[in-house]
Amino acid sequence: MSRVNTVLGPIAPEELGLVAVHEHIGYGMPGSELDTQWWKSPEQRYAETVPKLRAFAEHSAAYGGATFVDATGICNGRDVDYYKSLSAKTGVHIVAATGFVGGDTALRFFADASVDYLMRQFLHEITVGIGDTGSRAGIIKVGVSRGFKMKELDLRIYRAAARAALLSGVPIFTHLAVDVEPALAVFAEEGLPLDRVLFGHADDGVSQGKVNQTAILDGGGRIGFDTFGYDLELPDPPFWGRHRAERLEHFLGLVRGGYLDQVLASADANCSPLGWPGVKGHTVNYIFEQLIPDLRAEGVDEATISRIFVTNPADFLTLQH
Ligand SMILES: [Zn+2]
Secondary structure, three states, X not given: OOOEXXXXXXXXXXXXXXXXXXXXOOOOOOOHHHOOOOOOOHHHHHHHXXXXXXXXXXXXXXXXXXXXXXXXXXXOOOOHHHHHHHHHHHOOXXXXXXXXXXXXXXXXXXXXXXXXXXXXXXXXXXXXXXXXXXXXXXXXXXXXXXXXXXXXXXXHHHHHHHHHHXXXXXXXXXXXXXXXXXXXXXXXXXXXXXXXEEEOOOOOXXXXXXXOHHHHHHOOXXXXXXXXXXXXXXXXXXXXXXXXXXXXXXXXXXXXXXXXXXXXXXXOOEOOOOOOOOOOXXXXXXXXXXXXXXXXXXXOOHHHHHHHHHHHHHHHXXXXX
């Protein structure tokens, strides 16, 4: 039977409904939980997060369900027991990630580990569970360290992820799609088909001119326009922001240019950021409040919208046997 791992157990891909494929319940740098100034109480985090997930569930009802893929991974504030309670409370399916946002957020214990050790760690979280939660990871996170260049540790994590993906059938998503050639080489060496990989943040402002879109798409990879909403039109935009119209035009170029099956879209928003203020005015619900209306205004039909947010992510997240 086809299935997708969520924090409350495996579900059929047809139950996913609308999928926000790259989001965060709460993301912080390793150690942020030790900071006295920024640390929030569990009650504050809950109060900030539940209304956003409830709104997401309401918006998604028309699509037959709501799924939130948490891209936080190990060492950046992932808290699976908390995700379980949020999912039970709001009805949103939550998919948790194993892996790391990037080599530079892997704590020393993991940074010094071998490919084999990392592979076993990922595989355990996918097939047995994360810690003692009993919840299995549904996806593996990997990424490029700061500086836009793949480092040795990043590549060790990519290789471990490729092996764990092949053994378990879960997909991989990446933080950043820059310096993609070394990543493509690792996946080719390991024999992982590129439709199991989502190259994320291909749409952000700082990556433009640094993403080899042709190599990703012609190799059969999936491309993530997953920072929708980090617009320069925000009152206090982040450094990775981009003009809304420019991002949309870039996206529509792929949607209309024969790559509809390979695109995925999300907002990369934090429900309740950990140890940093986050970006005010940006939530996962940007997908409904701005993006889908923008797509409709550009003449994109409902079947295409459903391919982007329902069919493509279900195909991507389904465990391969
Ligand atoms: Zn992210």
